[in-house]
Amino acid sequence: MKVRRRVAAATALLLAAVAGCDSGTSTGSDSGLEKDTVVVAALPLLDVAALHIAMARRMFQAEGLTVKVQPVAQSLAALPALQNGQVDVIAGANYVTFLQAHAQGTLKLKIIADGAAQAPRFMRLLVAPDSPIRTPADLAGRTVAVNILNNIQSLTLNEILTAEGVDPSTVKYRAVPFPLMDKALAGGDVDAVHTGEPFGTVIERRLKARMVVDGGGPPVTGLPVSGYVSSAEFVTKYPRTAAAFQRAIEKAQALAAADRSAVERVLPSYAKVDEQTATALTLPGYPAAPDAARMRRLIGLMVKQGLLKADIDPAGLIFTPAAR
Missing domain, CATH: 3.40.190.10 (Periplasmic binding protein-like II)
Incomplete structure (x- = not known):
């Protein structure tokens, strides 16, 4: 099914998901950010553990940000909200779907941070x-x-x-x-x-x-699965805000990769698993930052299997903030 058709089918879900959620246009007085509130549509997956770690440990607050999380069942359902500015970032966005959306012109994709990568038994x-x-x-x-x-x-x-x-x-x-x-x-x-x-x-x-x-073993171990994505319009309009969000998430990603217990502690709060199950789960990889070489590997497989008609340069998709 084409991405445009799936987007149309998801519109009704989207309207329910973002109802009552403001776009966070307030300006930070002391932070130097263009706006200090970021609305994040997030899936209840292991992929987004870093988001919840960052919230629990006040990593966003340390960057001058307030993050509002809007749960969604599918990342595609939040795509129209991202396009019209109701949502700023989609957490746990399936890279395959969003690369297709970018290729078809549905979205000018920007990857702010990595979410999950394939790992054995994930x-x-x-x-x-x-x-x-x-x-x-x-x-x-x-x-x-x-x-x-x-x-x-x-x-x-x-x-x-x-x-x-x-x-x-x-x-x-x-x-x-x-x-x-x-x-x-x-x-x-x-x-x-x-x-x-x-x-x-x-x-x-x-x-x-x-x-x-x-399904996470060779030859696909390490392949990017999902990430924190936004639009080119958002990162162009709010570059310092996007950079602050990126810094917080990447710190939380590093913690998730280094300390399994940090992930286990947040999972029951959003992923609908109890503490006992959380300790038994196989975690994905939590890459510290998006990597063009890994993304190129994914894009190559998509082209090979006909999920993309043409190659995409991943370097242009990754948000790289200006030096502070």
Whole structure:
């Protein structure tokens, strides 16, 4: 499905998500920022742990910022709000979707900070305990659930299958939202689910599901998954504000990468997992900053698999603030 169609379908969700949320146009008196309030649309994913760490540890306040978080179910649902200025930043934005939006002219994308990168077992392909599927080769002709068709899950799984000598075109993908994957697998609606955390751990526990493919293993380990994105208009109009937000997030990203307990402490507050589950989850990578080489790798895979028609120079997408 084209990005424009998905944007149209998400408009109704968007209106509910941003209702009552002001755009934060107030000016900081002493901070030197163009405005001191940033509205962030955020998904309830492990990808955005740094956002909540930064809020809990007053890292934004240290930069002179007030951050208002507006929860959304899908990052795409917040795209129209980003375009019209109701939202300043989308946290946990799926890079595949937003790179497509940029390529199609729907959004002039700017990446402010990285969110998550692939790590072993962060994504995983699971089957029922009595499934005959034992190896990647057994997936030929089978139906695999993914959260969104033609996106990061199928992109990475296709690359893994190719490395294993399996033709990805023999796999049938079906869109199933993450929270419904356990029911789809238990009911036999799909043969396997390719899911991410925290859903992978929950499904393994609830159904005694088996992992057949490590969706974060080689050859996709380290591949960028999501980030904190905005528009070129926002960073051009509010460069010091964007830079302050970037500094706070990157400090929190470094803390998330270095101290697992910092992530575990914030997860129950926004990701709907209890403290016990939080300690069992497999975390993604938390890159310190966006990296053009890693983004180029993702873009190359998208072009290879037909998710982008042409190459994009990632260096022009990454927000680089002027020296303070």
